[in-house]
Amino acid sequence: MDIIIYGVINSATLALMALGFTLVYGVSRLPNFAHGALYVLTGYIAWLLKNRLGLSYPLAMLLSLVATGLIGAAMYQFVLVRVRGMPISEIIASYAIGLAILEGLRWGGLKGATFTLPPFVEGGTELFGVSVDFQRLVVVGIGVLLVAALWLFVNSTRLGLALKGMAQDERAAMTLGIDSDRMAVVAMVLGSVLAGIAALVLLPLGNIVVEAGYYVLIMAVAVCIVGGLGSWTGAILAAFLIGFAQILTVVYLGTHFQVVVALAAIIVTLILRPSGIFGRQKELEERV
């Protein structure tokens, strides 16, 4: 039973980490390798606002999300837009920004156990005989809510439909008067905010550490590749696949192998089915 419950929680965690990455990639074909850095940065900003400026926690969270969104937009507007369409430069540039943020934070003193965010709800409960923190249940709840909200947003608002159009066929979308660069900025902002939300929900479970940035990036990339880059259903399914695989390895092999599972999943997927579980045929041509 605890395998099922913790498997679901772990899967929701992975899905939260990957949502922003897959959104940005899906809309503008931009692999945002600074995703993990934005995740840690949001947590750190929230911590600063709460502990240094003494703002109330909800306000601090809100402001940190706004800040992350702005940073994402700035990143696109000043750096990434200049290397659009050159996949390797996109990766190197965004990875470089991510590294600069993460290592800059580490240099600025982000290490040790002093940096923690309080959970939304203290305490825990028993679920089918397994003890679970409330915060972990919040993770699952927010994961489900976010996916639902995004689905509604993409399918029923003008902006969301424009994003969807961009994701499906950029040229056709442009002929219909959708501004490619503006949509990419919107996607970047949304993606960054999603990374931020993931951070605010997940970081209370541990400390804010720089390593989390690399971990989140790896997991997001793993989930997106296994699921098929840019595919929502695929990403969520892959999150469950990797999530359960991880819990099973932890139970039967040991915690050290947790990351190995994700990496092995990427390699196996790329070799067996390069377009991912739900990738489209067209992507297959690009990849292999």
Added chain:
Amino acid sequence: MADKAQDRRKERVDRGIKVRTDGVYAISSIAEISYLLVPRLVLIVGLLALPLILYKLPYWQKVLSIICIYSLLAIGFDFLANFVGLVSLGGGFYIGVGAYAAALLNTKLGLPPILTIPIASFAGAAICTLLFWPCLPLRGVYFAIVSLMFPLLAARVIEALDIFGGTDGILGVDGLPSGWVEQYVLIASVLVIVFGLRRLISEDVGLVFQGVKDNDQAVRASGINITRYKALGVFIASALGCLAGGCLTHIYMWAGISQFALDFSIIPIAATVVGGGGTLIGPVIGCLILVPISELLRDFGTLRIAVYALILCAFIVFKSEGIMPYATRKYQQFERWVTI
């Protein structure tokens, strides 16, 4: 200023001497010969003289060795990215494999460095190529992502299985006989490899490599197995990385997980971008600039990673061609404004 820019543009014309030296007339006079030789000699003599110049500064001699190690990696990256079309973000993997191979050969079999380094280069390269083989059909971004995972995966596996000394690494590796040997071996290999690879890419094999990069389907249609050529490319690049790793482990007299670290993956890429990709010499120049900067910043801990990440970012955005192609252009062409 804006309207001025509209009715004129910059025209670039080859210098006369450049055109003359393209063909056999290059040997017609001292001027032509030196036009071709001076830049090359500056690099060769400069690199060979550096250990002597730094004679009084042992610390900077050490830095020079590190520069050469990063240069080897960066040349491998440049070769693989710009001539074979595989962007490998996992330079740390080659270093790590080479380092562990050399350390094991030295401590377990008792071989001296003169044997361990070459064996580690070739055996390590063979191991890397075998491990990368399944991923070779992948292209562009996807190969980049997978190769980024390899060093992380290797470090985790060593940690988890507690093999090869686990987190402690392998201690008690022999050092090289002296600092001079260390530096001249490294400098000589950098020079030989730079000029050797430049020769290689204009041979038949090199043309196929570039074909694989530009249009692999066309190469396939010509009945050439592209995976085999990609494997050969990976073998060459990883041999360079393993050579660097083997030397590194003998310099530090130690092999450990930190040799799979991020530094070895990011500095070579930064150096290639700064120095100019596709030139093979650019990466060496990039390393000559970036590694000393990173050493000067050593006191600031991880700030140095942030600094060269920013340098990398600035170059990729504002000067994406890099130093070497820029210098080559200035050396070979003159520019003038023409009105249109």
